[in-house]
Amino acid sequence: MPERNFPRHRLIYTVLIIVFAVFSGFVYTQAVPETNAVNPKAVHGKTLWQQHNCSSCHQLYGLGGYLGPDLTNTLSTKGKGKNYAAAIMKNGTQVMPNFHLNDTEIEALLAFLEHADESGNNRVHSYQIGLDGTITSEGETQK
Ligand code: HEC
Incomplete structure (x- = not known):
């Protein structure tokens, strides 16, 4: 057979x-699901972020320069947020240069930072280490 x-x-x-x-x-x-598409404003913001070399002073997801603060969660941090970040980006500070960004550029950078905020968490967690080596989060130590 x-x-x-x-x-x-x-x-x-x-x-x-x-x-x-x-x-x-x-x-x-x-097809790639619609929800995975990054907001075009945020893409513009990323270009501005690179053009102005913001990461020479700032970190995102813990990577970058250390002269300025990590910006991953600036927008969702209590007492900070969009208006605060926009004001600093518009005027600069004694240490941070004023890049003379216009309103469209600031909105794009905010959209970029919003994307970072939604996709990363740089807050320091405190952990309890179990006897068998497992860890349990006790929550965030800074807000
Ligand atoms: C020369 C270094 C430097 C560069 C370049 C720089 N920054 Fe900053 N930035 C700082 C410092 C330092 C601070 C903290 C405020 C201060 O001490 O003056 C800051 C603060 C900020 C804050 C508020 C953060 C917080 O949590 O308080 C935002 C938002 C920000 N910068 C955005 C940007 C963006 C967007 C760019 C690029 C267009 C940029 N920065 C480029 C130094 C810099």
Whole structure:
């Protein structure tokens, strides 16, 4: 009977090729969900962030310069927020230069910082280390 003589490795190859084809078809035909798209304003903000080299003084997600504060969660920090950040970006401070940003640019940078705020958390957590080496978060130590 021909089925009986069909070599086992051929069967495995055939199954693998079919699985590969089906999986490739699945990967290439699935559209990226809308929700993953980054707000175009935030993309503009990122360009401005790079042009003005903000990261020479500021960190995002803990990476960057240390002259200024980490800006990952500035917008959701109590007592700070959008208006505060916009005022500093508009005028600069004694240490931070005034980049003479216009309102559109400030809005774009705010959208960029908002994106960082939603996607990262730089706040220091305090942990309880268990006897078996596991850790349990006791919450954030700074707000
Ligand atoms: C020369 C260093 C330097 C550069 C470059 C710089 N900053 Fe700053 N920035 C600072 C310092 C320092 C502070 C803290 C306020 C102070 O001490 O004057 C600050 C504060 C801020 C704050 C308020 C943060 C907080 O949590 O209080 C925001 C928002 C900010 N900067 C945004 C920006 C953006 C956006 C850029 C790029 C366009 C930028 N900075 C470029 C030095 C800098």
